[in-house]
Amino acid sequence: MHKVVLPKKVTFSAGEALHQGSVIVEPCFPGYGTTLGNSLRRVLLSSLPGAAVVGVKIKGADHEFAALEHVKEDGLEILLNLKKLRLKIFSGAAGEVIKLELKAKGEKKLTAKDISKNSQVEIVNEDLHIAEITDKQGSFEAEIFVSNGYGYVSIENREENREKEVGYIELDSIFTPIQAVRVSIENVRVGQMTDWDKLIVDITTDGTIDYRAAFKAAVDILVEQFSFLQEQAGGADEDAAEVKKSKKKKTKKSEGEATDSEKETTEEDGK
Template identity: 60%
Template sequence: MQKIALPSKVEFVKGANENHEQIIIEPCYPGYGTTIGNALRRVLLSSLPGAAVIGVKIKDADHEFMTLPHVKEDVLELVLNLKQLRLKIFSDEVVRLELDARGEKQVKARDIKKNSLVEIANPDLVLGNITDVAGKLGMEIFVSKGLGYVMVESRESDKNEIGYIEMDSIFSPILSVGINVENVRVGKMTNWDKLVINLATDGTITPAQAFKQAVDILTDQFAALIGGHKESAAAEESKAAPAEAVAVAEPTPAEKPKKRGRPRKS
């Protein structure tokens, strides 16, 4: 049986910064550049685990439609800024972070108190601005691991206390994925594919790590399909085996014994 040739080269080309890379896969069998590219793109955008803010308690704010004294942003703007916080969590539980900023200053993510279970990938993110020396901004920020995009309505939460603001969360560490398929020559054939993936992450994971995770996810999914097929085939064989054994073991009918002696005279 003729087999479809596999790509023989995977190259990682550095982009504008360490969080952006170009992944070149070639040569791909005609049409397979689009097939592989679309599958990887969907997995990269939807299925990679990450971490995000799931809720916040802001001091002196009972809900998101309030303003705080000597703070430029209203509570809703502060919540939107927190959504851009990118981080890595070294725990499977919800982690609570604390922020206590005082005096006239620009409040950044680096002002959040250090926590051994959390690493902030964008410490220069501006969370808010205190406009007076008498101003202050205090927060309890709750962060967790997750997958994809999770809305407040679909999340089970036991925090119903006044002042706790739940947030929609984007857990994916991928900022953007673009695919481009070009023609490449293989021998005399000029219609083979060269797949170019432009991948940008949020800094909590490298593009190479993200690519490997996506490939592993797809490999596991297809391996499960093959495993299921093998199990069903083995089950069919085990069902058929006893019937065959019975058929082979079935005894042949015994012959009637022959009469001895001379035949009687009439």
């Protein structure tokens, strides 16, 4: 029987940029570089868990287009900045919302580092610019609501809707911790064959997860999915045996009926 040979080597290579790296799988059976690469890319971009801002309450802003006194940015600019906040949530089920606070007075440039500390949350990009207070008499107060989730979730598709709460502004959320995935295939020689594949998966994360851990998480998801299919198909041989057994019974029964019919015909001819 024709057998699809497994790859022999997996190499992990950290990139020059932070939180970037490459995974090289070789040699892959002809065509399987594309098969494996596309599956991994899809799962990496859509199915890994992460955390993101899901809503904001800004003092003095009832909607996203509001202008704030003594603040350089308007409400919309501040919201766009907060959507870039990358963080880890150490506890809580998917969908559970955690509140963070940002309060400041006086002339100052506010970054993610100014957000109050929370034992359940770690902010990765603390240098992220959020807003700038332009006057010594100015102030800024905001409540930032964050949650765990998967992939991209729009306001319309969010199960918990708090838009009726005064001052609460919901946001579309990008939970995936993967910023980019590039899959490339190169030909490699195996014996006399030159059409085997070398799969290269370049992964860039947002800093909340290591590229190698992200790769393993994607592989685990695929293994889990295919394991389920394997279990469901596990009874295929038994089903085939039952069908074969049933056919044998029907054949024997038909042969028996034919013999009885022949006997009856012989008896009638004898008469």
